[in-house]
Amino acid sequence: MNPGAADDPDAETTGTGPAFSALLEDSAEDLYESAPCGYLSTLMDGTIAKINATLLGWLGLSREEVVGRKRFSDLLTVGGRLYHETHFAPLLRMQGHLGGVALEMRTAAGPRLPVLVTSTLKRGSDGEPLLIRTTVFDATDRRAYEQELLRARRAAEEAREQAEADRAQLREALAVLQRSLLPDTLPDLPGVETAGYYHTASPMELGGDFYDLFALDDTRTAFFLGDVCGKGPQAAALTSLTRYTLRAAMIQDADPVDDLRTLNKALMARYTGDDPRYCTAVAGVFERVGDTLEIRLASGGHPPALILRADGTAEFLSTLGGMLVGVLPTAQFVEVSTVLGPGDTLLLYTDGLTEARVGPDRELYGYDALRSFAAARAPAGGRALVDALTGLLSDFGDGLDDDTALLAIGVPATA
Amino acid sequence: MSILRRNNVRVTGAATGRPVVLVHGFGCDQNMWRLVEPFLAEDHPLVLFDYVGAGRSDLSAWREDRYSSLDGYARDLVEVCEELDLRDAIVVGHSVSAMTGVLAAAAAPERIGALVMVCPSPRYIDEDGYRGGFSAEDIDELLESLESNYLGWSATMAPLIMGNPDRPELGEELTNSFCATDPDIARVFARTTFLSDSRKDLETVTVPTLILECEQDAIAPREVGAYVHAAVEGSELVTLDAVGHCPQLSAPEATASAIRAFLSSGAR
Numbered sequence: 001m002n003p004g005a006a007d008d009p010d011a012e013t014t015g016t017g018p019a020f021s022a023l024l025e026d027s028a029e030d031l032y033e034s035a036p037c038g039y040l041s042t043l044m045d046g047t048i049a050k051i052n053a054t055l056l057g058w059l060g061l062s063r064e065e066v067v068g069r070k071r072f073s074d075l076l077t078v079g080g081r082l083y084h085e086t087h088f089a090p091l092l093r094m095q096g097h098l099g100g101v102a103l104e105m106r107t108a109a110g111p112r113l114p115v116l117v118t119s120t121l122k123r124g125s126d127g128e129p130l131l132i133r134t135t136v137f138d139a140t141d142r143r144a145y146e147q148e149l150l151r152a153r154r155a156a157e158e159a160r161e162q163a164e165a166d167r168a169q170l171r172e173a174l175a176v177l178q179r180s181l182l183p184d185t186l187p188d189l190p191g192v193e194t195a196g197y198y199h200t201a202s203p204m205e206l207g208g209d210f211y212d213l214f215a216l217d218d219t220r221t222a223f224f225l226g227d228v229c230g231k232g233p234q235a236a237a238l239t240s241l242t243r244y245t246l247r248a249a250m251i252q253d254a255d256p257v258d259d260l261r262t263l264n265k266a267l268m269a270r271y272t273g274d275d276p277r278y279c280t281a282v283a284g285v286f287e288r289v290g291d292t293l294e295i296r297l298a299s300g301g302h303p304p305a306l307i308l309r310a311d312g313t314a315e316f317l318s319t320l321g322g323m324l325v326g327v328l329p330t331a332q333f334v335e336v337s338t339v340l341g342p343g344d345t346l347l348l349y350t351d352g353l354t355e356a357r358v359g360p361d362r363e364l365y366g367y368d369a370l371r372s373f374a375a376a377r378a379p380a381g382g383r384a385l386v387d388a389l390t391g392l393l394s395d396f397g398d399g400l401d402d403d404t405a406l407l408a409i410g411v412p413a414t415a
Numbered sequence: 416m417s418i419l420r421r422n423n424v425r426v427t428g429a430a431t432g433r434p435v436v437l438v439h440g441f442g443c444d445q446n447m448w449r450l451v452e453p454f455l456a457e458d459h460p461l462v463l464f465d466y467v468g469a470g471r472s473d474l475s476a477w478r479e480d481r482y483s484s485l486d487g488y489a490r491d492l493v494e495v496c497e498e499l500d501l502r503d504a505i506v507v508g509h510s511v512s513a514m515t516g517v518l519a520a521a522a523a524p525e526r527i528g529a530l531v532m533v534c535p536s537p538r539y540i541d542e543d544g545y546r547g548g549f550s551a552e553d554i555d556e557l558l559e560s561l562e563s564n565y566l567g568w569s570a571t572m573a574p575l576i577m578g579n580p581d582r583p584e585l586g587e588e589l590t591n592s593f594c595a596t597d598p599d600i601a602r603v604f605a606r607t608t609f610l611s612d613s614r615k616d617l618e619t620v621t622v623p624t625l626i627l628e629c630e631q632d633a634i635a636p637r638e639v640g641a642y643v644h645a646a647v648e649g650s651e652l653v654t655l656d657a658v659g660h661c662p663q664l665s666a667p668e669a670t671a672s673a674i675r676a677f678l679s680s681g682a683r
Binding site: 046079085086087102 | 441442443447450510549550553554555556557558559560561562563594631633634657658660661664665
């Protein structure tokens, strides 16, 4: 012992302190017996030849009960023994080493001791295996933690399955609701070709676009198409109100501007205070006269309709000046009229189409591109035009992030 | 996918002679035989394979319904014999595969002419005067043991071992890979192995049969060996001076000697 050690602050690290001396006195034998892990050596048949005090203590066994009397597998639970015989022992023979195997040992007192076992084969000078050296770590805490992980994994798996089922159910409900806001089919009208299409941006979100087309009497047909602000259930409620208000108004009095005014009043009355809700819409009536369609339509803040003519041109039908529906009590709506001859087609659309992003710079698709696209296909029947635009929407890929509604009304070209 | 690839079939040993098919049991794969291989290779063509679900077999071919009964494993064995057009082969089946061999021999008698049953057990669970050595609860405990050793499987093992029959080196880098199996597959194989009862099938054996048991075997105790010996008419029983359930690893030379002696005398 160094008498000056207590005064020497460097004694611990310079190898002169009492702790260091104690370490030097720690014999290999004592280290083996009292190591913080279990040690065990067996003959090749598993008979235990040597075992340390730590492991004996864990198991509650005496050296006499174990050495020469028990095999390693005798210390294991029956299930552990099966695992040992079918996996552990063959692997150890084949690899000469085996690490981190989870087993359970039986203790004399009864409770099982979860352990992690590592074994190495010691070979003689001729290469023949002589004995097996094994270290045993108490894995009680770790096993509890692993059980927790397994439980959590199973719970997560179940939650995921439930969430997927819920999603599927929600998707189905949303699809049904979305379909209820659109006509099932468009009526079959003599001498008129109509086509509609609805693109849903996300199956998990209700869109706010809508359209409808229905006969008023033998010669006159009403139609409308629009876009309510927002998305989701609130927008769907607004869409529903809008669609049935417009429909009722048009059946009562087929005057496009009056009908938009009625809708304006209904929206103003329903959505008051700090929750203003509005929409853009085109509403119109067409009447078959000879082989032409005479169309009157009014717009409230909606993008202009596009007309494809039989001569191969395409032009917008300006309704500039029409105001959003549902914002101002005195909103102004603009009415225009046009005549479609054989081979002419009128297209109504929502801004999902013109506001799609295209190209590497993700520029707006825009009105000019739409007109060019239509002109390149004119003359085109309503069905063919909607099909071509459906293809265009699909080509936009993720550049199209909004719902889009299309409605085409045309007079078939005469043969 | 050919049968040869599906079952990771390896043909080695002599070019001519009576073929010997070495069939691994529950736990590991065809590597179990590598220490006895040299002792048999000189005089016999050797066929080794992995059951679908084990070793480097094609895991995508695994079907729970097929491999939930020993018949499914026997079909693997028969299909390998058919694919190689083996005749009068000697099937050496370890542990549960001793019983697989019995089923295969009944299904394809022209292809399998003799059986060597290494540490067989037709029934592991004790029942009405029969002692197999285990209770149903013990088998549940084994399934727990399997589970607690598979925490690392899905993350690291599966992508390396699954579907890489072309690149065996990927599997070789893994320790313990000889006995690594998808936990779901291992569970099914364990249940099929330890819950099956093939005692009746022993009566169907008509080919020369050698039963090899170990002096001390924690899985197939000697009374089970005696039971099998009594049930298979004309069978030969050899008790190896070995401990454990895998004499082909712990006493490869003695195991091979017993098989060779059987082949040269009693197998016809």
